[in-house]
């Protein structure tokens with residue numbers, strides 16, 4: 001299956017998401033781009049995504065097929081599940097999905113997903129997985145970790161990349177299974193979360209990707225992954 005994909009790799013890019021956004025008109029559906037270093041890696045809410053050169057997986061997927069684009073609201077979660085499966089296959093334990101689009105190991109963040117694009121024209125799914133980096137300098141809102149820090153194994157980033165691409169391609173044809181995994185590995189369940197300054201106690205992830213949560217008065221809410229930039 002990977003043979004039919006267009007996979008581009010660069011040593012340095014500003015951001016793999018930005019590359020696909022700027023070139024979406026001329027690139028085919030399912031084009032994948034990765035790089036060894038980003039000079040301006042993007043995170044959610046205008047945050048930076050910093051990653052030491054050659055240490056981590058920085059990869060983005062371009063989706064132009066309308067059949068897939070209409071599922072954009074569950075892609076962050078399902079992509080996080082793809083990463084979770086790759087991590088578990090590579091000896092990482094206690095992996096869970098932090099709704100709507102992070103992957104955690106215990107209480108530390110190992111991966112972030114950033115969805116961008118123009119629905120219904122195209123979407124870009126950008127994934128950063130901390131693979132071999134062991135020192136994280138600077139200010140992080142959540143404590144970071146990496147595969148190497150968790151297992152003491154030095155990984156071949158190319159193999160991790162191929163495994164993730166395989167999972168993503170499987171997921172594009174089988175969202176439901178992946179969504180079920182997100183539901184059963186829900187990191188935020190029963191935790192107090194704060195969205196746009198309001199406090200909620202999180203419950204289950206729903207089949208449409210929304211998060212069921214209760215406010216301080218016990219009223220039920222269905223939260224959208226409002227942080228997604230569209």
Ligand code: BTN
Nearest residue numbers: 015017041042043044112126128
């Ligand atoms: C987050 O947790 O805030 C999302 C981080 C997403 C980072 C990845 S790295 C590959 C792709 N290119 C980017 O500039 N960002 C995403």
